Structures are given as structure tokens and as C-alpha cells.
Amino acid sequence: MTEDRQKHERIQEQKRVDEVVAEIKRKINLLQTKAKQLKKDVIDIRRDFWEDVTVNIEEMDDKIETEASIKQQAEFLSERERSHGQVSERLDILERLKDTPYFGRIDFRPEREEKELPIYIGLASVLDKEENDFLVYDWRAPIASMYYDFPPGPANYDTVQGNISGEITLKRQYMIRNGELKGMFDTGLTIGDHLLQSVLGNQANTKMKSIVATIQREQNQIIRNERSKVLVVQGVAGSGKTSAALQRVAYLLYRYRETLTSEQIVLFSPNPLFNSYVATVLPELGEDNMQQMTFYQYLHLQLNDSFQLETPFEQMEYYLQEKGDNYTARVEAMHYKASLSYKHVIDDYLAQLASNGLVFRNITFRGQIIIPKKAIEQYFYRTESNLSIPERLEKVANWLLHQLKKVEKYEREKDWVLEESELLEKEDYVDVHHTLQEENRFTEDTFDDYEREEALLRKRVVASKLRPLRLKIRKLAFVDPLKTFRKLFQPSFQVKENISLPSHWEEICRLTDNHLKKKFLTWEDAPAYIYFEKSLLGFNAQRTIQHLFIDEAQDYTPFQFALLKKMFPVSRMTLLGDINQAIYAHALENETLLSEKLEEKHERIVLTKSYRSTEPIVSFTKAFMPNGDLIEPFEREGNLPILMEVEQNEMAEEKMISQIRLFRDQGHETIAIVGKTMEECQQLHERLRHRIPVSLMTQEAHTFSKGIVIIPAYLAKGIEFDAVILSNASDKNFHHALDRNLFYTACTRAMHELALFSIGRPSRFIDEVPKARFKHYKIHEIMAKK
Numbered sequence: 001m002t003e004d005r006q007k008h009e010r011i012q013e014q015k016r017v018d019e020v021v022a023e024i025k026r027k028i029n030l031l032q033t034k035a036k037q038l039k040k041d042v043i044d045i046r047r048d049f050w051e052d053v054t055v056n057i058e059e060m061d062d063k064i065e066t067e068a069s070i071k072q073q074a075e076f077l078s079e080r081e082r083s084h085g086q087v088s089e090r091l092d093i094l095e096r097l098k099d100t101p102y103f104g105r106i107d108f109r110p111e112r113e114e115k116e117l118p119i120y121i122g123l124a125s126v127l128d129k130e131e132n133d134f135l136v137y138d139w140r141a142p143i144a145s146m147y148y149d150f151p152p153g154p155a156n157y158d159t160v161q162g163n164i165s166g167e168i169t170l171k172r173q174y175m176i177r178n179g180e181l182k183g184m185f186d187t188g189l190t191i192g193d194h195l196l197q198s199v200l201g202n203q204a205n206t207k208m209k210s211i212v213a214t215i216q217r218e219q220n221q222i223i224r225n226e227r228s229k230v231l232v233v234q235g236v237a238g239s240g241k242t243s244a245a246l247q248r249v250a251y252l253l254y255r256y257r258e259t260l261t262s263e264q265i266v267l268f269s270p271n272p273l274f275n276s277y278v279a280t281v282l283p284e285l286g287e288d289n290m291q292q293m294t295f296y297q298y299l300h301l302q303l304n305d306s307f308q309l310e311t312p313f314e315q316m317e318y319y320l321q322e323k324g325d326n327y328t329a330r331v332e333a334m335h336y337k338a339s340l341s342y343k344h345v346i347d348d349y350l351a352q353l354a355s356n357g358l359v360f361r362n363i364t365f366r367g368q369i370i371i372p373k374k375a376i377e378q379y380f381y382r383t384e385s386n387l388s389i390p391e392r393l394e395k396v397a398n399w400l401l402h403q404l405k406k407v408e409k410y411e412r413e414k415d416w417v418l419e420e421s422e423l424l425e426k427e428d429y430v431d432v433h434h435t436l437q438e439e440n441r442f443t444e445d446t447f448d449d450y451e452r453e454e455a456l457l458r459k460r461v462v463a464s465k466l467r468p469l470r471l472k473i474r475k476l477a478f479v480d481p482l483k484t485f486r487k488l489f490q491p492s493f494q495v496k497e498n499i500s501l502p503s504h505w506e507e508i509c510r511l512t513d514n515h516l517k518k519k520f521l522t523w524e525d526a527p528a529y530i531y532f533e534k535s536l537l538g539f540n541a542q543r544t545i546q547h548l549f550i551d552e553a554q555d556y557t558p559f560q561f562a563l564l565k566k567m568f569p570v571s572r573m574t575l576l577g578d579i580n581q582a583i584y585a586h587a588l589e590n591e592t593l594l595s596e597k598l599e600e601k602h603e604r605i606v607l608t609k610s611y612r613s614t615e616p617i618v619s620f621t622k623a624f625m626p627n628g629d630l631i632e633p634f635e636r637e638g639n640l641p642i643l644m645e646v647e648q649n650e651m652a653e654e655k656m657i658s659q660i661r662l663f664r665d666q667g668h669e670t671i672a673i674v675g676k677t678m679e680e681c682q683q684l685h686e687r688l689r690h691r692i693p694v695s696l697m698t699q700e701a702h703t704f705s706k707g708i709v710i711i712p713a714y715l716a717k718g719i720e721f722d723a724v725i726l727s728n729a730s731d732k733n734f735h736h737a738l739d740r741n742l743f744y745t746a747c748t749r750a751m752h753e754l755a756l757f758s759i760g761r762p763s764r765f766i767d768e769v770p771k772a773r774f775k776h777y778k779i780h781e782i783m784a785k786k
């Protein structure tokens, strides 16, 4: 394009931006007036609510009419409130569009048509004044998919009516800020490296940003996938898995807006910090956030506070510190209890329980056993054995409630009832009296009032005393799942011969039983216990959840996944993760959810390009990972990572502080000092906090702000920082197979700068990196030279 032509095009494009912005402003004005009116309506209706309903409760007919009138008025109010909510949401989006009405354009000529049409793509759709044509298409509209999927040339897209093909004659990207065109580029195959360069070159934020303007083709496959019941995404660190997941939520909410709401989508995130890190992406896209929680929070909810539950991070600390009693047995338990072999043990036991062994509780009332557990057990084992255990327990519950009726009658005659009735509130007496009067009004037979009153009082007292018991029976509290579960770990328990057990099984059993006795659930025991308990009492499966997203899926065990499938039986699942970032003990011996061997029928998408870190950082980290050559850096310049080898802590500290100052002088705003364990982080925090402003991130931390944080690698999962300092990359710290993944996870949190400190000999993993890919300083030598 000649320079003149370019200038002309640019003027034309700015003109169009101005026109679209003018139309958006017009729409904003209209909506603001509408919003004002709706707000006024709501206030008026609330104020005049009782004036506008006819209240008359004298006669039955009037009562019905009154109810209908209140209902109508309430509906009217909520309809206005809803409309006001919708208008406000739309206004929010238009306000955003006013600054950046669109970011992309394709000119598309459908087959057998003469002329191409320009399609402008933005955060949401905008129609022209006549509401006929689209000035801007929502990035999620079917036609917009071509923008992400095709370079100029032949292209096609799916619609409800079928596939439409044709040709893209132009593909253009814009940078528009405050309604002003700052730049535009015609792009080829991928969506503009220019724009991506500039987005990725920015400083890291404490909140994740949306990526709609620069979604890459393979990411688009994830976002728009509608075929698969289970979609597995294996993506290298920084390849945009989390970003794709969140844009996918936005896409699904748009695509199925008639039937899907944000409450029907759940995202399991790796830590509480991550929850807040990603919380602004969907609102930025004009959508409500899905339900978001950690898997720990979810399991904790399932347990109803009846257990103390170890967090995965506590388990991790125990594992990493490589000390503590029974270390070998417990680590073996972490592996074994993650596996489906362990689930077989439990399933076998559950099958046995169908014919004997379930532990029941006596039903007691006022300190007396009224239905002994033996009787409950006998009844249970007489129910039809072809029914499931929860169905059989329902039958027992019905029988028990029936028995309770007999008890109730019998108890009414006892002396305690009268004594208790004296403790009744005055209102209860008055109420009983009124009830009787109402009944008597018709009979006029009042001579036995006193007796009738006493009988009614007795009935009420016993009923109210038995109410909690009834509730408990309905909740099947007459079975003791914990005691039943514990039997599995007694020396007398015989596991089927064909099932293989770990070598320290006896010790594992002793440990497990000790924990269970104290109502303590280790992280490895939690899924098994919950699975067991729900198999007895019934899975109150979440059938309303349509989509389940699991981020960092490599950290989930096969057992946990089996539990999730039971809990979310109808949900479609999107599992995202990176096999290289598997850091939990179980990953050494078990398949993870991302494994090629995943039994579940699934579709797999692999992301190999890393966007987060500069090219030198990616080249450094890929060098020590198996199959690292598959990791592709996005071309973004930067400094080589630095390795500082020092002899003692004091030296490291001094250097670390000057390194941080340097990073700050370079303009980096989020700087993380990443440690291996919490213990290491705490010690470092103690030493540094008097010298520089630094905050320690613990597992309870829910947010982080700009500045310097100290954080263990496992808590930094999923998050990124401008600069990362690894506090001790020594071989002593990083040498095991899993340490490699932890080391990789830590280094890949860095966007622009990476500095590694090593107290003593550096990790053997660094030996695998070609020397030219980092700068190595041995501090004692420098000091000596000085």
C-alpha cells in the first residue's frame, strides 16, 4: 500500500470509528433515560406498594383476591427491577465500547456473491440507528469465528443453518483507545504479532486480563468447542489455558444465553489467590462470573464441618520437607490412595456391605435406647438386596419413622411430658387454647375442655421433643459411615486376594485409623472417604451444573476425578493443565487427568506456544524439561535469566535486595520471590521484612497487590509476575523428579525477568541448560576479585 493510500485508509477508518462512537453515545443517552425511568418506577412501586394492593382479609374470597393483588404487584416490581438490571448491564458494555468499539475486521465475500462485506468485531454487538445492520459484531458471533480461524483467503464458518464458505479479502486489527485510532495493521496468518507483542510487553497485573482481541487459532478451538463431553487441554506453561477457559465461559454464556446461566458453570481453581486473580475477566467481558472455588473448598463443603480436613498445601509441605514420622508409609499412601486400585478396594468393600457389616447407631430418646442398632441392622439386611444401599436406607428410614409414631403415642402418657409442658411458653398455651376453641365452635361440646387441653399439650410436647430425632432419621444419621469406613483399616479386614496393596499397607492402615479416630482427614483420604460416605448415603449429585472447568487438572488424582464424575454426572467437562507442572506426590506413580491413557472418551487439544515469558526465559526453562523441544516461545525479546551462586544466606540476601531494586528501577511492578516450601519463605520473610517492603503469601491469602511478595511455588500456580526471583535454586532444594516440575512451575511465573539464587551448588536441572542461555555469577569470586 502506498503511503498516500495508507493515510487515506486511516482517515476513512477514523471516520468510521467516529460514526460508530456517535451511535454508541446516542444509545447510551437513550438507555440512560430509560434507566432513570425504570429506577423511578421501582422507587414508586416500592413506596406505594400497599396503596396499590387491595387488602381485605375478612372473607375467604377477599383473602384470595388480596393474595392475587399482592402477587401481581410483586411481579410488576420484580419485572421493573429486572429490566433496570438489564439496562444497567447494557450501559456498562456500551461505556466500554465507547472507548474501544472494535478491535478487528474481516472483509468476507460469501461464495457466489459479488461483493465482500466488512465485518467489524468487538466486545459486544452494536446495531445501527435503524436496528437493521451490525456496526459491530460480538466476538462470539458465528461469523466472527473466521477472524480467529483463517488468514486472508478461503474461509468458512458454521451457522445454525449450516456451513457458509467464501473468501476473506482483508483481515485488519485496530488499536482504538478513547475513541481514537492509535494503530491498525493488516495481518496474515496469525492474529497480529504487533498487537500481541505490545499486549505481552506490558507489565503484569494483579488481575488477569481478557484476550479477546488476540485469541490465537488453537485457543479458539478450545473456546468454541461444542462437540466434546470431555475436553482435555494439555498446554505448556503460559500457553493461555486459563485465558482460553475464561473466554470459553463467556462464549458458552453467549452461545446458550437462553438456557445457560453463570450459576450453572463451576470452575475449580488451584488456590484462593487464583480465584481473585481471574475474578475480573468475565465482568470485563460483560458476563457474570461462574461459580469459582478450590477443590479443597468443595470437599470441605461436602464434609459439613464434621472433619478437620488437611489442605493440599499442608500435604505438599509434609511431602517436601522429607521428614516427620512414618514419612515413607505416608508418601506411599499418597500414591496409593490417589489410584483407581484403591477405589477398587473401596468398591469391593461397598459390595460386601450390601450383605453384611454396615455399622448402625442406636436410636435413643431421653437417654434411653428406643430402637437398638441390632434391630436396625436386621431390618436393613431384610430389605431387597437388589436395591442400592442408599435406597435400602431410605426404606429403613421410613420404617424408623413409623416406629417413632408408636413411641410417640406411648411417650405421651409419661409423667415427664406434663413436667415439660409446664416449661412451655405462654404463647403455646394460648395457641393450644385457641385451637381447641376453634374446634369447639362447631361442636359446642366444651365440658371436657381441660382434658382435651392436656392431651393436646402432651401431643405437642412429645412431637417437639421428637422432631430433631425425626430430622436425623431423615438424614440417615442412624448409620455410622465413619465407623464402617474404619473397619477397612483394622488388621482383621481381608482385602480380596487379587487386589494389589502397597508394601507398607499395615502401617498405612494404622496411620489412617489413627487419623480417622481423631476425625482428621488427610488430603489423600478425603476423596475416598467422601466417595464412601456418599455411596452409602447417596450422592446428592449437582445435576444443575452444565459445565465443569478444572484448571491445573494435572494435580487431580484418578480417584478425585472418579468422585467428580459422580458428583457432576451431567456436566460437560473442560480439563486444562500441564503435565510438566504436576507437583503433587501422587503424580509420580499415577496417571493424571491429562494422561493420554485417560479412560474417559475425550477430545484433546495441545497448546505448545508459550506467551507469558520472554523468549530467553522460555529457552531457559524448556531446556531442562523432558520434551522441552516441543515448547515454542513467542518471539519477545528480553534479558537472559541470571543465576547467582553464593556461599551463604547473608550474601544471597544482600544480592537479592539489590536485584529487587534493579527490577524496580526497570519499572517492574509485581516482583515475586518464590521459595520451595512455606518454611523457607517464612524464614526469608523474617530476614527481609525489616529491609524492604515485602509481604508473605500464605495459603489463606486471597488477594495480592503490586509490590514484592514472597510465595511458595505451589501457591503461585496459575499466576504471573513481571519479575521472579527464585530464592534458592540449589541442588539440595531441587533434585527429585517432582522437584523438576516445581522448579519449572516457579521459573515460568516470570513474564519479563528471571533471577535464580543458589546457596551452594545449583540444581542439577540447571546443568541441562546450555550455558549461553543464562548468565552465571559466582558471588564469592566477584567479592574475591574486588
Ligand SMILES: Nc1ncnc2c1ncn2[C@@H]1O[C@H](COP(=O)(O)OP(=O)(O)OP(=O)(O)O)[C@@H](O)[C@H]1O
Pocket (backbone or CB within 6 Å): 196, 199, 200, 209, 211, 214, 215, 216, 219, 235, 236, 237, 238, 239, 240, 241, 242, 243, 244, 577, 578, 611, 612, 717, 718, 719, 720, 748
Ligand atoms: N492470545 C493471547 N493474547 C494475549 N495474551 C495472551 C494470549 N494467550 C495467552 N496470553 C497471556 O499469556 C499469559 C499466560 O496465560 P495463561 O495464564 O492463561 O496461561 P496458562 O497456560 O494458564 O499458564 P500456566 O499453566 O503457566 O499457569 C497471560 O498473561 C495471558 O494474558
